[in-house]
Amino acid sequence: MxxxxxxxxxxxxxxxxxxxxxxxxxxxxxxxxxxxxxxxxxxxxxxxxxxxxxxxxxxxxxxxxxxxxxxxxxxxxxxxxxxxxxxxxxxxxxxxxxxxxxxxxxxxxxxxxxxxxxxxxxxxxxxxxxxxxxxxxYTGYPMVRQMKTMISNGEIGEIQKVDVQYYQGWINPLIHDKEKRSNTWRLDPEKSGISCCIGDIGTHAFNMAEYVTGMRISSILADLNYLYEDNPMDIDGTVLLRFSEKVKGVIRASQIATGEENNFTVKIYGNKGALKWEQENPNYLYLLKEDQPLQVLKPGHSYNSDFSLEGTKLPPGHPEGIFDSMGNIYLGIANAIEKNTKFEGAFPPLAEGLRGMSFIEKTVASHKKGNVWIKMNDK
CATH class of the missing domain: 3.40.50.720 (NAD(P)-binding Rossmann-like Domain)
Known part of the structure; x- marks a missing residue:
């Protein structure tokens, strides 16, 4: 071929x-x-x-x-x-x-x-x-895809709460130095857009919340932190989410979480159970149910979905990481180019990028209008 x-x-x-x-x-x-x-x-x-x-x-x-x-x-x-x-x-x-x-x-x-x-x-x-x-x-990780499949199959029941955290600390050494923060392209609106933290990592959290749950966020309320008056770009923020009147959530994103590296954590709570996944330990998907011991699912085993297994390249017990995750996205795009698409959600299409841009702009608008609720419905 x-x-x-x-x-x-x-x-x-x-x-x-x-x-x-x-x-x-x-x-x-x-x-x-x-x-x-x-x-x-x-x-x-x-x-x-x-x-x-x-x-x-x-x-x-x-x-x-x-x-x-x-x-x-x-x-x-x-x-x-x-x-x-x-x-x-x-x-x-x-x-x-x-x-x-x-x-x-x-x-x-x-x-x-x-x-x-x-x-x-x-x-x-x-x-x-x-x-x-x-x-x-991060949508390319096998255990994220396993999470998506399990939620779709109703294994944790009706979703009640979504909690996504993405904490980094890399801007902390720069933001407190006026010259450094003035010369960092991610803090320059001309090069980065209207948002730094939400535009860079908050958008990953937003995409992940919609990807694994299969639901769309209907409205948001944001509170952002710029830390210095001469810094035009957010470097920390909390965003409340409404999927519906009965399904709520939160995105917590920060680039001044001192000492954090790439702490991306996804927690989805249903009325029959919950699922947790951490990017820094990506081979463990935790399943929690009341009155049952904690279960730990790992990639490569036959109990996983076909979608998870298609993106698993190594036998059980051999760690896979972010290179593999991105590789799975390239695989999905290759299948699409060759008209051989196998799985729903095999790669994030342009429409998800469009949703991400809407989220960034509405988050900044919510903060600047005094931390108010803004509908996420596309224009």
Whole structure:
């Protein structure tokens, strides 16, 4: 079977996210990285492409050059899908141009810097018919997919409470230094959009809450923290959630949780039981039921769903992690490109990125209006 030809925008020498995507694309032997634009400076991009042992002729100066030169190649040699791994403000123009030229797209989150841009992107994708995946990475974990399946099957009953926490501490050393916080791109609205914490990690929590429960959040109330008056971007926040009048929840997100690394925890409580999952210990899914011992489910066992097992690459007892999670998303996109989609929720589509942008804007609006409830219904 011939491999899907993949191009990459961004994700160069010093990019953590670039490594994650390249490793993910190599899993399952479904993609071949053939070129791209890895850095804004062409010399650095060329140097990095050489380290990846790519043909220097396909390390392009910019996106315009890439589109022009790829069109000159025989159709069976051209890039079929391109990953956009650039800072947030470049997601929209790059993804839009790629869709308009017939490419399938894989895009980092947040999808764009505004909800209006995201709506334009959705219309562009609908017109193009291209596959578009947004890398809400954590939905690729086998035990997250097991959680989704168990909730869908009614194993914890009717959902009553949703509690999602995403705590990091990486901004803490920067935020208290005026010069450092002024020179960090994630705290620059021109490059990052209107939100830092909610836009970066709160959107993961929002997506996860809707992904595993299969429900849509109907309204939110937010309280954000900026810490310093000259800092225009939130770095901490709490968001109350209403799925319905009887189903409530909370998202707690922070980048100033001192000492925390990547503490993403998901807890779903039903009237017959509960499920808990922690990103830092991703191979354990905890099932709680009244008057029964705590159960611990792990990946790779036959008791798991087909959806969970499809994304499990190692025998039981062998840890799998975030590279595997992203790899499972790339697998889902590969299946879609080859019209071989197997499972509902195999990758986050553009529509989930659109919902994420709506959540970011409504969260900021709720805070600025005095911490009021705002409906999540899309415009």
């Amino acid at each position: 011939s491999k899907i030809k993949l191009g990459i925008l961004g994700g160069g020498e010093d990019s953590l996210i670039g490594i994650l995507h390249r490793v993910a694309a190599s899993m399952f032997d479904r993609y071949e990285i053939v070129g791209g634009v890895f850095d804004i400076e062409h010399a650095r991009s060329l140097s990095f492409g050489e380290k990846l042992q790519l043909d220097s002729k396909r390390i392009y100066r910019d996106l315009d050059h890439l589109i022009k030169e790829e069109a000159q190649l025989p159709e069976n040699e051209r890039m079929q899908v391109i990953s956009v791994l650039t800072p947030n403000f470049l997601h929209f123009p790059m993804a839009k141009q790629l869709l308009e030229n017939g490419y399938n797209v894989i895009c980092e989150k947040p999808l764009t810097t505004t909800y209006e841009e995201a709506k334009i992107l959705q219309k562009t994708q609908e017109k193009s018919g291209s596959i578009f995946g947004v890398t809400y990475t």
